[in-house]
Amino acid sequence: xxxxxxxxxxxxxxxxxxxxxxxxxxxxxxxxxxxDGVSLNVRAGESVAVMGPSGSGKSTLLxxxxxxxxxxxxxxxxxxxxxxxxGEGALARYRRRRIGMVFQFFNLLDDLPVLENVALSAxxxxxxxxxxxxxxMELLGELGIEDRARAYPSVLSGxxxxxxxxxxxxxNRPALLLADEPTGALDTKNGEQVIDLLLDLNQIGQTxxxxxHDARLAERCASRVIELVxxxxxxxxxxx
Numbered sequence: 419x420x421x422x423x424x425x426x427x428x429x430x431x432x433x434x435x436x437x438x439x440x441x442x443x444x445x446x447x448x449x450x451x452x453x454d455g456v457s458l459n460v461r462a463g464e465s466v467a468v469m470g471p472s473g474s475g476k477s478t479l480l481x482x483x484x485x486x487x488x489x490x491x492x493x494x495x496x497x498x499x500x501x502x503x504x505g506e507g508a509l510a511r512y513r514r515r516r517i518g519m520v521f522q523f524f525n526l527l528d529d530l531p532v533l534e535n536v537a538l539s540a541x542x543x544x545x546x547x548x549x550x551x552x553x554x555m556e557l558l559g560e561l562g563i564e565d566r567a568r569a570y571p572s573v574l575s576g577x578x579x580x581x582x583x584x585x586x587x588x589x590n591r592p593a594l595l596l597a598d599e600p601t602g603a604l605d606t607k608n609g610e611q612v613i614d615l616l617l618d619l620n621q622i623g624q625t626x627x628x629x630x631h632d633a634r635l636a637e638r639c640a641s642r643v644i645e646l647v648x649x650x651x652x653x654x655x656x657x658x
Contacts, residue, residue, distance in 0.1 A: 467630055626640075
């Protein structure tokens with residue numbers, strides 16, 4: 419499959435480069451293996467959905483790519499970086515600068531208004547407050563929620579909260595966007611809005627790796643669907 423050139427949210431990576439490369443990854447917790455010999459590549463511009471029953475290893479796989487967990491064996495290379503070789507400080511910088519993360523339960527800061535929630539991730543890497551706020555307003559406008567910039571998360575709908583989460587994830591123009599059950603806490607209407615948003619992002623070149631139980635999300639947004647069962651890849655479907 420030919421990867422598409424990244425759009426304005428990416429870092430101008432080479433078309434055919436693997437953004438994510440897992441090779442024979444195993445993760446053990448005590449005597450149990452959450453991942454058991456998983457190999458997976460994601461190219462620039464792809465949207466890959468990982469599905470499977472609870473306990474199949476989906477979240478563990480995403481945590482490996484996010485640098486939140488380390489493999490017991492095997493290799494995890496993201497954007498040319500072998501993550502297992504990085505120290506904790508370097509992994510924190512990698513998460514802030516090179517990837518974006520969207521969570522099922524939004525993970526917004528309730529005591530900050532929307533604009534500050536979104537701008538914070540840019541300020542953490544040294545962007546000035548003025549520049550961060552300008553970038554945040556630009557994203558909120560693109561996502562259709564600029565009128566909520568001064569609102570607090572508690573007064574937003576679920577769909578609005580998830581759009582804020584997506585804006586925050588895109589603040590530092592990540593080459594890779596990770597989403598963990600992004601529609602899992604939403605009703606059907608708000609879930610459809612988030613699916614439309616992720617589809618639009620991928621169509622302009624954003625590379626996506628999604629973990630989901632939502633068949634609608636996988637069918638509409640993914641170019642490939644990976645099924646995990648008991649920590650192993652049981653099936654792979656290319657979506658036409």
